[in-house]
Amino acid sequence: MTVTRICLVRHGETDWNAERRLQGQLDIPLNGNGRQQADRLAAALKRAAHPFAALYSSDLQRAASTAAPIAQQLGLAVTALPALRERHFGALQGVTLADGPQQQPHAWHGYSQREPAHDLGGGESLLAFSARVRHALARLAVEHLGQSILLVSHGGVLDMAYRLASGQPLTAQRAVPIPNAALNWLGVDAAQWSIIEWADQRHLAQTLDEL
DSSP states (O other): OOEEEEEEEEOOOBHHHHTTBOOTTSOOOBOHHHHHHHHHHHHHHHHHTOOEEEEEEOSSHHHHHHHHHHHHHHTOOEEEOGGGSOOOOGGGTTOBTTTHHHHOHHHHHHHHTTOTTOOTTTSOOHHHHHHHHHHHHHHHHHHTTTOEEEEEEOHHHHHHHHHHHHOOOTTSOOOSOOOTTOEEEEEEETTEEEEEEEEEOGGGGSOTTTO
């Protein structure tokens, strides 16, 4: 059987991550820590010498800015892929997790209860979001059959990818951590998805000199 390996990376940290504020598809930049995470990640990938055939990124700047030093270190072009964007959180975009229940109670109920068809007040339902991510990953797996590829995206996208490979339902609360700038590996073989490794952060504890 021919196995395609997909390495997924959540973008580096932003100020809104630190504030626990829902970003969705608002275009928020990396903060200083996020830029350092991106540089450490790029150096670690160069040292590991994974034979990536291609590098894709969400077109939102926090992902694109994470992908840029990787592209430079690995000598790969970045292909922007809007299908890798974060979920659109509708009325909750820009709202902190602490303020959501009071500021947007209807949308918050749909979000917190993980109602699959709820669009969060003009956003994207879990059903639509999951279908978008699943379609994008399946297409890339076919286009890069038997190769290894690197995708820089967002926490929600990685959550959908984990659910695809593990069979976890959309209605269940997130089961695994999804740290900024960690490495997460999936495999796909004849349309059968599997989790190879998840949330590898070892490179983030090292300095650039150590890498």
